[in-house]
Amino acid sequence: MALSCVANELLHKIKQISILLPINVCLRRRFSTSSKQRDSQRHLTTKSSSEKLxxxxxxxxxxxxxxxxxxxxxxxxxxxxxxxxxxxxxxxxxxxxxxxxxxxxxxxxxxxxxxxxxxxxxxxxxxxxxxxxxxxxxxxxxxxxxxxxxxxxxxxxxxxxxxxxxxxxxxxxxxxxxxxxxxxxxxxxxxxxxxxxxxxxxxxxxxxxxxxxxxxxxxxxxxxxxxxxxxxxxxxxxxxxxxxxxxxxxxxxxxxxxxxxxxxxxxxxxxxxxxxxxxxxxxxxxxxxxxxxxxxxxxxxxxxxxxxxxxxxxxxxxxxxxxxxxxxxEPNLPPLIVFEDNATLPPGVDSSQAVVVQKIKEGLPELPSVKREHLVQAYGILPEHSFTLVNEEGLMEYFEEVMKATRKEPRKVIGWVMNELLGQLKQQDMSVSQR
Incomplete structure (x- = not known):
């Protein structure tokens, strides 16, 4: 009985609110809120999809x-x-x-x-x-x-x-x-x-x-x-x-x-x-x-x-x-010590029996990046051609052999190597070293 009285009182208050606030305004506000939520969700969806993984x-x-x-x-x-x-x-x-x-x-x-x-x-x-x-x-x-x-x-x-x-x-x-x-x-x-x-x-x-x-x-x-x-x-x-x-x-x-x-x-x-x-x-x-x-x-x-x-x-x-x-x-191995140069060697240590960084640095060979620059400067070829010559196994050596055996311009030789030779090798799924 008490619950019924409370329910009737609550319903009466709701009717009073609807009288004070017209129903069309309520609907507009409800639709406006739903529209804003959809726009917000659409914005979030667009943002997440635009940020590519x-x-x-x-x-x-x-x-x-x-x-x-x-x-x-x-x-x-x-x-x-x-x-x-x-x-x-x-x-x-x-x-x-x-x-x-x-x-x-x-x-x-x-x-x-x-x-x-x-x-x-x-x-x-x-x-x-x-x-x-x-x-x-x-x-x-x-x-x-x-x-x-x-x-x-x-x-x-x-x-x-x-x-x-x-x-x-x-x-x-x-x-x-x-x-x-x-x-x-x-x-x-x-x-x-x-x-x-x-x-x-x-x-x-x-x-x-x-x-x-x-x-x-x-x-x-x-x-x-x-x-x-x-x-x-x-x-x-x-x-x-x-x-x-x-x-x-x-x-x-x-x-x-x-x-x-x-x-x-x-x-x-x-x-x-x-x-x-x-x-x-x-x-x-x-x-x-x-x-x-x-x-x-x-x-x-x-x-x-x-x-x-x-x-x-x-x-x-x-x-x-x-x-x-x-x-x-590892208990059976002492720390590995290398030395910067001969001057840092302890007295009595033979340099031939030690690992000396400066000595190794002086013996570094020509690296691939330097080879590419050398090819561009020596033969006047394009950087993309020198890149391919170095990256394809045996191709740089073959190009230099051809240059020694012929008096033709480097650009003509490189054009033949890039277009004719590599094209034929790719058709046969072979490398220059397998020729």
Missing amino acids: VGVVGLEIHAQISSNSKLFSGSPVCFSAPPNSQVSFFDASLPGTLPVLNRRCVEAAVMTGLALNCTINKKSLFDRKHYFYSDLPAGYQITQQRRPVAVDGVLTYSFLGGKKRSQVVRKHVQIKQIQLEQDSGKSLHDDVHSQTLIDLNRAGVGLMELVMEPDMSCGEEAAAAVRELQLILQALGTCQGNMSEGQLRVDANVSVHRPGEPLGVRTEVKNINSIRYLARAIDYEIQRQIGVMQRGGTVHNETRAYDSKSGETIPMRDKEGLQDYRFMP
Whole structure:
């Protein structure tokens, strides 16, 4: 009964309000409010759709050091050797064996750091990174987590852009660090007999891990950066850079976001073994993540692999549970000390037995960027032509051989090389080195 009285009193007050405020005004205000809400929603929708999602790409590159022996043992390095024929007691992690650092590997890392404008740490440290794989017999990898040999570098790379893809576009990517570490062995899966075989020939081979900051936005930029790095390493002689033989292995960290907003959740595409596939894998992964976000889904932090047959990336394992590698200082290796010049050597230390930065710097060869400038100045050719001559394997050497054998003008020769020769080679899917 009491509730009924309260309801009647409330209804009476509502009628009084409607008398004081005409119904058409109420309707106008209600429609006006709804219209403002729709305009606001439309504005927000237009704003969010106009802010295009863009890709963000960082790279982790493992370069196998060109050395006759492994990083911490005297075992030889040979790609085609019979399984388990290049394995020392240390490589097999037998108890009581100790690491002995290979000076050639240190010099290669310092030389690479100098070529990439890095700061060389005069004192670097080794660490143990613990994880269990059947092809890692020690249960840990010796690496440089805390203080790597080189930091804070920059790689300048180029690619052909513009409407006709004839303009040389130059960009930069920051090198976070270069660290020395040992490679693992190989697991060979035998599906016929349902077993996994272990080859330790690669275990302990010296690697340089180069970490590139996420300064790239697409597969084309990442591919151009890796190609430039490959040319630099080959010019230095620190890595042969043959991706088909695993001498240069690339992991791509890919995410998408709207400019001005925090970076999105990244995925890692592992072990891409060619520059062409690298560009395709990154571009596919960017588009996949954009599609997921546009559908209102969530991009997961995971490891993926690139399937070259389907042109897609496929999930390998979830990375949401952060793996604890239990890093600890390597107790069997002292700090790695390099010296700026001979004047900084301690008394009694032979310079031939030490790593001297100035000596390595003086021995740096001509780098690809300098070669391109030399071609432009020496032959009067266009920058885009010199770019192609250096980037295509064996093409610069072939061009110079033709120039020595003929008296024709360089521009006529370069025109024939660019149009006729490269056109024929592309039709046959060949390179100049295969001619």
